[in-house]
Amino acid sequence: MGRYELGYPKDATNLVKRHGERGTYALEKIHSLVNSSQLLHVSFNPPNSPFPVILPMIGQMGSFDRPSASLGDPLDLYIHGYVSARLFNAGRAASAGEGEGMPVCVAASHVDGLVLALSAFNHSYNYRSAVLFGHATLVESEDEKMYAMELITDGVVPDRWRNIRLPPTRAEVQSTSILRVRIASGSAKVRDGGVADDRHDVEDEDLRNSVWTGVVPVYSTMGEPIPGPYNRAELPKHAADFFDEFRTGNKEQAIAAANRKD
Amino acid sequence: MGRYELGYPKDATNLVKRHGERGTYALEKIHSLVNSSQLLHVSFNPPNSPFPVILPMIGQMGSFDRPSASLGDPLDLYIHGYVSARLFNAGRAASAGEGEGMPVCVAASHVDGLVLALSAFNHSYNYRSAVLFGHATLVESEDEKMYAMELITDGVVPDRWRNIRLPPTRAEVQSTSILRVRIASGSAKVRDGGVADDRHDVEDEDLRNSVWTGVVPVYSTMGEPIPGPYNRAELPKHAADFFDEFRTGNKEQAIAAANRKD
Numbered sequence: 001m002g003r004y005e006l007g008y009p010k011d012a013t014n015l016v017k018r019h020g021e022r023g024t025y026a027l028e029k030i031h032s033l034v035n036s037s038q039l040l041h042v043s044f045n046p047p048n049s050p051f052p053v054i055l056p057m058i059g060q061m062g063s064f065d066r067p068s069a070s071l072g073d074p075l076d077l078y079i080h081g082y083v084s085a086r087l088f089n090a091g092r093a094a095s096a097g098e099g100e101g102m103p104v105c106v107a108a109s110h111v112d113g114l115v116l117a118l119s120a121f122n123h124s125y126n127y128r129s130a131v132l133f134g135h136a137t138l139v140e141s142e143d144e145k146m147y148a149m150e151l152i153t154d155g156v157v158p159d160r161w162r163n164i165r166l167p168p169t170r171a172e173v174q175s176t177s178i179l180r181v182r183i184a185s186g187s188a189k190v191r192d193g194g195v196a197d198d199r200h201d202v203e204d205e206d207l208r209n210s211v212w213t214g215v216v217p218v219y220s221t222m223g224e225p226i227p228g229p230y231n232r233a234e235l236p237k238h239a240a241d242f243f244d245e246f247r248t249g250n251k252e253q254a255i256a257a258a259n260r261k262d
Numbered sequence: 263m264g265r266y267e268l269g270y271p272k273d274a275t276n277l278v279k280r281h282g283e284r285g286t287y288a289l290e291k292i293h294s295l296v297n298s299s300q301l302l303h304v305s306f307n308p309p310n311s312p313f314p315v316i317l318p319m320i321g322q323m324g325s326f327d328r329p330s331a332s333l334g335d336p337l338d339l340y341i342h343g344y345v346s347a348r349l350f351n352a353g354r355a356a357s358a359g360e361g362e363g364m365p366v367c368v369a370a371s372h373v374d375g376l377v378l379a380l381s382a383f384n385h386s387y388n389y390r391s392a393v394l395f396g397h398a399t400l401v402e403s404e405d406e407k408m409y410a411m412e413l414i415t416d417g418v419v420p421d422r423w424r425n426i427r428l429p430p431t432r433a434e435v436q437s438t439s440i441l442r443v444r445i446a447s448g449s450a451k452v453r454d455g456g457v458a459d460d461r462h463d464v465e466d467e468d469l470r471n472s473v474w475t476g477v478v479p480v481y482s483t484m485g486e487p488i489p490g491p492y493n494r495a496e497l498p499k500h501a502a503d504f505f506d507e508f509r510t511g512n513k514e515q516a517i518a519a520a521n522r523k524d
Contacts, residue, residue, distance in 0.1 A: 038373045043305035043314040051395040052305040052314040054369040107316035111300045119427045120415045121434040133313040153382045164473050165381045172383040195490040202492050211426050212497045214489040223479030226520045228457040230464050233474040258488045
């Protein structure tokens with residue numbers, strides 16, 4: 001930790017207006033939400049279309065210039081995805097031009113629970129969501145591409161990179177496209193805690209006796225690993241540990257969110 | 263089921279280009295992916311911003327004009343969310359204008375597993391993702407708003423609506439904003455099955471002996487419901503059944519995806 005916590009400046013783009021008390025602008029919080037998301041949603045405007053497009057993609061925050069940077073430091077977002085032809089074409093066009101790159105929005109969201117109330121109106125979710133805005137360009141340098149491929153692979157399973165076949169072949173590196181997003185702005189929003197109903201509903205004994213109220217924790221988990229047909233290896237400890245941590249960490253997070261008091 | 267399966271026409275907006283064999287355009291498949299997603303990601307272009315914006319929101323497909331419509335029929339998407347001031351303002355402006363509404367993209371994505379290969383390049387995810395494009399306008403009619411509130415509440419927990427305090431107060435209805443998206447186009451993409459590496463890697467005995475390959479199922483689940491401080495009711499059977507179904511259904515889906523053969 002540094003001496004102070006960096007935050008993205010609030011402006012018209014990233015300001016959390018509704019329930020502003022749930023908003024946060026701290027880089028560390030936002031970046032860690034992004035890095036713990038298996039899937040990111042990336043939006044951009046393709047040329048000649050009236051609609052923005054959202055693609056589900058895989059990505060991680062990092063710094064090629066300063067790989068030892070921590071999550072609370074200014075970082076770039078590196079993204080990769082199979083569903084990406086249009087995005088990468090648009091990114092390539094933006095890279096070739098004079099501009100800063102293609103404007104994108106990236107969202108990382110976790111559902112932590114269903115909040116079930118007496119009235120429909122007071123139903124809610126516990127959730128954590130982060131959004132980043134920035135300019136995307138294609139990574140051209142092979143060194144930076146390798147850095148990003150390692151970062152993203154280790155984002156799937158920590159330490160996976162140095163436990164697989166290395167180095168990637170030249171053909172593999174050339175046919176992998178990586179986008180780097182220079183972050184312009186971002187924010188996160190968190191809802192946690194229990195259920196809250198209006199007083200006139202809570203004072204209605206019949207209603208309280210008939211409608212169940214509370215929180216149902218929701219979280220992502222992992223099943224038993226299923227070895228492939230040509231597997232001959234034991235599941236390594238670093239991977240088994242990560243799967244366990246994923247299971248218990250997400251569950252504990254959802255239960256802690258449900259029990260949080262203001 | 264009708265006599266034939268309806269599909270969204272392929273065009274430049276919705277065409278699945280990369281791995282086209284994984285694409286599908288069937289309304290039933292796309293709509294059921296949307297309705298089984300606890301969170302949707304909605305993208306739109308706010309006025310005076312260079313960036314598209316993504317908001318995580320709650321929504322369900324339905325038809326106010328023909329409530330008995332099935333998932334494979336043409337449907338509208340009704341969305342609701344607390345994080346919505348800018349989206350609703352933009353939607354209100356679009357509704358007031360002459361146009362068809364605000365162009366939006368909506369994504370619904372499920373991760374089903376990590377596919378761990380010998381090479382970084384052949385790593386993948388099992389996933390199901392749907393994307394819809396359409397024009398959003400604010401729902402003005404109170405009847406349609408009530409229809410959508412019921413639809414969305416029952417999307418959180420089936421049958422929840424008729425088990426809570428009814429009707430909503432006038433103030434609740436007035437302060438709830440619902441957007442209706444008229445769908446213009448959509449597609450879905452599914453990756454399932456096991457791991458597949460290049461032959462030269464598979465033929466490398468040392469590599470196969472040292473790198474674990476296979477699929478790790480990933481799915482969303484629910485913990486034990488946590489009653490709130492003023493709860494006096496038993497958890498109703500329809501809710502308990504749904505939580506069980508959510509737990510086992512998602513788990514079975516992830517395992518089936520891992521074991522699927524071409």
